[in-house]
Amino acid sequence: MAEHCKISAALVAEKRSYVLKLDGYSRTKALVKTGECVSSAPFSVGGHRWAVKYYLNSIVCADSISLYLVLDPAGAKDVTAKLTISVLDKNGEPVPSFSLQERVYFIIRADLEGSVHLRDDCLTIRYDVTVTEEIYNEETKVPPSDLHCYLGDLLKNKDAADLTIQVGGQSFSAHRCVLAARSPVFKAELLGAMKENSGSPIEICDMEANVFKSLLHFIYTDTLPPVLESASNNGAGELAMAGHLAADRYNIGRLKLICEEKLCNQIDSKMVATSLALAEQHGFHDLKEACLKFLAAPSNLEAMMASDGFEHLKSSCPTVLKELIARILPPEQKAAKDLVMAI
Structure with missing residues (x-):
């Protein structure tokens, strides 16, 4: 699926500093009432008018001085600005402990008045305002990843293949680094240990060639081969199961989950016994639950018992049959359930 991506670019329209100097700090503090605002003269940055409003006796934060950078609302739509507010020392340099990059700045009055930065009853604060302007903004669609296509072609064309694997009388060319990854x-x-025999073909026993071919396809493309993607109920269980077993053997978790989901969606009376045995042997909880729920219907249970896979289920997984019997017994027969599970 394509993803939406916003591509934008901005440049600095203007950067300016504004210094607010408050002479007679103590007298001004005494005259200005609590919650009363004092405003600076307006100044211009980036084609916009700004001003500083300050409360020497703030009602928002007790025992503090609050300062606000405000923008003239006329023509101020979509203005982006970066701000640094700093108390200046005797050399006109920002004091790190009294600097902040926020539009609203609170100074604890006791901290300020107890410092050396309130000199001769004069407070000096500098506003560094940087206005940026967006010069390009476009939303575009990023195509989905096609890496799997390139890796699929690598497998198909055998380019730079350094490995030969023999399975069921067939030879497959592959890439050692891809399989290892x-x-x-x-x-x-x-x-x-097998790295020393890198030039010799590797033989895999107890696996059918078509199963390994499907496994290779998934390893290179992270997708199921078309024969599994389009499989219907006729033979679909066998194909999905084959992929499932291959994934379990080589510990490819994503393939295991995909095959388990396919088996859950393709349960029928002919294949449920085989699927239940597979789920029990390999610890596939979701598939096991789906099979047991399917067999809770008496007609499905009877059909399963008449299927070819029932004998294999009885001989290979007798415990799951006991669990099935215990589930279908009515709740009032708890003793019978306990007896079945104890056998």
Whole structure:
């Protein structure tokens, strides 16, 4: 899916400093009432008019002086400004402990009056105002990632392949670094003890060639092969299961979850016994729950018992059958449930 991305650029329209000097601080503080505002002369930065309003006896923050940088609302739409407010020392330099990058500045009166920065009853504060102007702004659509296409072509064309894997009588060309990056099992095998035999073909037993082909497709593209993506209920369970087993063997968690979801969505009376056995053997909780809920219906249970996979389920996973029996027994037969689980 394409993502929306906002591309913008800005430049500094103007940067200026305004110094507010308050002579006779003590007298002014005594004359100005609590909550009463005093305003500075207006000044211009970036084509906009600004002013400083200050309360020597603030009602917002007790025992403090509050200062506000205000903008003339006329023509002030979409103005972006950066501000630094600083008390100046005797050399006209900002005092770090009395500096702040905010539009509203509170100074604790006792801290200021107890410092050396209130000289000769004079307070000097500097406003550094930087106005920026947006010169480019456009929202564009970023296309979805196509990395999987390039890696898929790498697998298809066998470009720079340095590995040959034999499965079920077929040979597959692959890239050692890609397999090692995608699977911790492959990483241990290909970058560990087997690295010394890097020139020899690697043979994988107990796996069908079409299963390994699907596994390779997912490793390189992070997508299921078309045969699994478009699979219907006819044979879809077998295909999804094959991918599931391959993912479990090579510890590719995302493929395992995708295949489990497919199996959950394709449960029927013919395949439910096989899917339940798979879920029990590999610890797939969601698939197991989906199968048990499906078998809670008496007609589905009868059909499952008549299917080819039922005998395999009985011999390979007898405990899950006990759990199934305990679930379908009515609640009032708790003793019977406990007995079944104890057998």
